[in-house]
Amino acid sequence: MKQKLARLRALADRRSAQLAVVSPVALFAGAAHAELPASVTTALGDGLTDVGVVGAAVFLIVIAIAVWKYLKRAP
Incomplete structure (x- = not known):
């Protein structure tokens, strides 16, 4: 040991x-x-916005499915 x-x-x-x-x-x-050109920074910002929108949509779909399952189970 x-x-x-x-x-x-x-x-x-x-x-x-x-x-x-x-x-x-x-x-x-x-x-x-490194200094990035303004066009690159703008494109990255736009891409981040798009990712946020898609993420929110997926989150809402998951919540909707959970609510639907909960409502189907309710008497």
Whole structure:
């Protein structure tokens, strides 16, 4: 049991060392931002609006089906 615990601690030490190296790299990688053309930003905004409309429609359909099943079950 002590050997397993020692192996687990050694593995945790290796993982924490790897994470200590990767974390700052990931932090600085997010700092670089590229300027996007206005047309791209507008297209992304329009697409997001479309996704929201479709998501709301699907949600309403699911609610309607649940209400229909509930009403069919009622005496």
